[in-house]
Amino acid sequence: MRRVVSMTMVLIALACSSAVAGSGSGAENKTVAASPVNTSSPALEADVKRSMYAVKVFTGRLQSELVQAMQAGGPTNAIAVCNTRAGKIAAEVSKKQNFTMKRVSLKNRNPDNAANEWQRPVLREFELRKQNGEPMKDLIYADIVETAVGNQFRFMKAIPTGRVCMKCHGTKIEPAVKARLEKLYPDDKALGYSVGDIRGAFVVTRDMIR
Ligand code: HEC
Incomplete structure (x- = not known):
């Protein structure tokens, strides 16, 4: 697998106008200039924009459903939103x-959400970048990678842990919530988080037509 275009640690000033941190990469890589606007790869730029938009739409929809369900019946009720709606909303978007x-996530609740072999290093890199003081909203990765079946656009964006998340991902979980989670997810690793932690990441991929 060869990386065709890489934009690791770079983020185009799209929604935000923050400064961009560039990164080096392997010798075989054609690294896109770490400039605010990636003019050398319009395809990558367009896909990054679309990914950012999709993440925004997804987050907005999931959060409003989550908050509504929490207000209606507390976290035990809201588990259903994450359990059944998150995947559906993602599929629709x-x-x-x-x-x-x-x-x-590196510490996933649903086994289907375990980070795979290329996503794990990105998540670890996000942790390092966060330790180095990079704001959560800038923890973004985008690449175009050559795979066996053609080029693939890959995008990841860190998901911060907020206060509302603590009811189901924190250290002190209500017994009823805990019981429900244990029943649905016997192999749950997504507990013990604190506010401000990286809970995981959104992943967007697109197989590109040659
Ligand atoms: C009401 C309980 C509840 C709350 C509140 C909640 N989650 Fe979750 N979360 C879940 C459940 C249940 C899953 C498993 C979803 C599935 O089966 O795909 C999950 C899964 C996730 C995943 C996918 C990775 C994994 O571990 O499987 C992420 C990322 C995530 N939650 C982030 C958050 C964030 C960020 C917040 C706060 C904004 C939050 N969650 C609030 C219950 C909750």
């Missing part, structure tokens, strides 16, 4: 945008 979208 993906379909509209013609790419795949999901959430992954």
Whole structure:
């Protein structure tokens, strides 16, 4: 697998106008200039923009459903939103945008959300970048990678842990919530988080037509 275009640690000033941190990469890589606007790869730039938009739409929809369900019946009730709606919302948003979208984590609750072999290093890198003081909103990665079946656009954006998340991902979980989670997810690793931690990342991929 060869990286065709890489934009690791770079983020185009899209929604935000923050400064951009560049990164080096392997010798075989054609590294895109770490400039605020990536003019050398319009395809990458367009896909990054679409990914950012999809993440925003997804987050907005999931959060409003989550908050509504919490208000209606507390966290035990809201588990259903994450359990059944998160995947559906992601699928709907993906379909509209013609790419795949999901959430992954190094400490996942649902086994389907475990980060795979290329996502794990990105998440570890996000942790390092966060330790180095980079704001959570800038923890973004984008690449175009050559795979066996053609080029693939890959995008990841860190998901911060907020206060509302603590009810189901924190250290002190209500017994009823805990019981429900244990029943649904016997192999749950997504507990013990604190506010401000990286909970995981959004992943957007698109297989590119040659
Ligand atoms: C009401 C309980 C509840 C709350 C509140 C909650 N989550 Fe979750 N979260 C879940 C459940 C249940 C899953 C498993 C979803 C699935 O089966 O795909 C999950 C899964 C996730 C995943 C996918 C990775 C994994 O561990 O499987 C991420 C990322 C995530 N949650 C982030 C958050 C964030 C960020 C917040 C706060 C904004 C939050 N969650 C609030 C219950 C909750």
